[in-house]
Every structure is written in C-alpha cells, then in structure tokens.
Amino acid sequence: MDLDLDTVRTFVAAADAGQFQEAAAELAVTQQAVSKRIAALERNLGVRLFTRTARGAELTIDGQAFLPHARELLRVAERAVTSVRTGRRPLRVDVIASRGAATGLMRGFHRVYPDIELDVVMLFDIDTAVAAIRSGAIDASFRAVAMPGRPLPEDIESVRVLDEPLQLLTGPAHALAGARSVTVAQLAGHRIWMPGVVPGTEWAAYYDDLVAEFGLTIEATGPNFGSDALLDTVADTPALATFMGEQMRLVWPAGHGLRRIPLTDPTPVYPHSLLWHRDNPHPALATLRAHLAAAAAGLDAAGTWTPNWVTPR
Secondary structure, three states: OOOOOOHHHHHHHHHHHEEEEEEEEHHHOHHHHHHOOOOOOOOOOOOOOEEOOOOOEOOOHHHHHHHHHHHHHHHHHHHHHHHHHOOOOEEEOOOOOOOOHHHHHHHHHHHHHHOOOOOEOOOHHHHHHHHHHHOOOOOOEEEEOOOOOOOOOOOOEEEEEEEEEEEEEOOOOOOOOOOOOHHHHHHOOOOEOOOOOOOOOOHHHHHHHHHHHHOOOOEOOOOOOOHHHHHHHHHOOOOEEEEOOOOOOOOOOOOOOOEEEEOOOOEEEEEEEEEOOOOOOOOOHHHHHHHHHOOOOOOOOOOOOOOOOOOOO
16 A cells, blocks of 8 residues: 555644645645545545534544554654755764774864764775765765876865874884984884785875885785784884874873884875765765865975875865
C-alpha cells in the first residue's frame, strides 16, 4: 500500500481543523481538492475516516485510530528531509588521523563555532577522500596537494591552510638528543625510521622529495603498529630517529625521555590544504574556509622548504 504524503498531510489538517474548508485554507488548496484527497485516502485504506456533520467533519473510530500514525508519518518525513537539507545536517570533514594537525585545526574551529554540528571522519588516501567529496559523502578533506602527475579533478577546489614545521624525534641516547635545533644537513647519515610512509600516499611523495633534495635516509621497513609502538622503538634504539609534525599531539611515558628537536636551514614544512567540491552549498563549509583563511599565517615563509609540486597559497 502506498500512502501519499500530501494526502496524509491533508487528513491531519482536516482532523485538526474539524472542517474541510479550514483545512483547504491552511493548505492553500481548494475545498474540492481536500475532499478528493480524503476520498482517495479512504479508498486506499478501505475505511471511512470522517463523518460529515452540520458542524463540519468528525473523525470516525477508524479516523481516530489512524490519526496518531499519520502524525508520525509526517514527523518521519520531516526528519528525513531535514537530515539532508543544506545547512541542517552536520558538516562532514576528513582529518586523516586523530592526532594530526588537521584535527587540531578542526578543534579550534569547533571552539569558535560550537553551534555548528560536525562529523569528523578519517580517510586514509587522497583518492578515497576525493571520491568521497565528489559523491557528497564528505564536505571537505585536509590533504597535501597535488601529488606529481595526479592533479585534482576540475570540480575539486583546494586552498593551503597550514605549513607545519617538521621536527626530529629521538630517544635520550641518540647522538643528536642534546641539540636545541638540528640543520637538515646534519641528518645525512642518520637513520630516520617512518613505518607509516606508505607508497602512493601524498605524505610518501613529500618524503621522497625531502630525501632526494637533502640526501637523507628514510626507512619505512616493518609493520606499522601505530604511534605508540613507534615511540617505544625510538626511545629504546639510540641509532633511530623519526620525523613528526610540530602540531602532532603525542603523549609518552616519562621514562622514555624522548626529545622533539626543531629542524632548520631550511625548515621542512608539511603543507596542509583544505579540499572541497566547488558546488557544495553547505553554509558551514564557507564558515570553515573563512576561519582557516583568517588563521593561516606564515605560508611559504622564508627559510622553509616544501616540494615544488605543492599547491601554492
């Protein structure tokens, strides 16, 4: 059985008004249209819903039984429409990982705009993120763009929002552990271990260029057991160090004695960009873009390095 929502809405309006004429005025249709809709609903249900009286129209016993269900049908329909209506659903943003700089940017946005509902998701690779933006599954994604030979589709917009300085992370027994800062040239010959660098990702393209530019050695061997296992290994292995972003939020046991050391001459910075579909009308997306633009500072600053394929500001 198919129930037409306009017909159900007409029934509820007539039940509330007690008169077809008043229901017609409320719905901005003719009284004849109301009568036809009610008659069609009665034929569909196989029962009489109203009894005509001198005072108007009164619900039959069947009409009284159907009324609460009719109201619920309309409520469900309204919730369904609201869930996808522009500006009424949460803004859905991909931040790649929970501890990275993009998550910090979104937390800052939420502090400034606590009334904007957010859904935060974590998608691994840029192809998945771009596909999700184009399908409407997400509204935006933080990425480093564009990788060599893989330009963004024409309907995807991007803007650089943060240049995040890299730091060297060492254990307490590493040869550079006591340094207040380290030049990139000083890292030549040292083993940098980054098991999370997966070929084909934008961060792999970034570190490939970093290695080629400065003659460094980055090892991505072994399974990636996550940041906690990485910290344990670096803390216990004097010959290993790793790179991480300045805004990466990590907590480690006091006994690890890990050091986060700034890199200089030049400072490699990881470029974070926001990606979105050019036809996305969600008003909160415009608010997010304006917020990030206002907060962006020091992009392409003197003394920093990024690969030449990175989208300029």
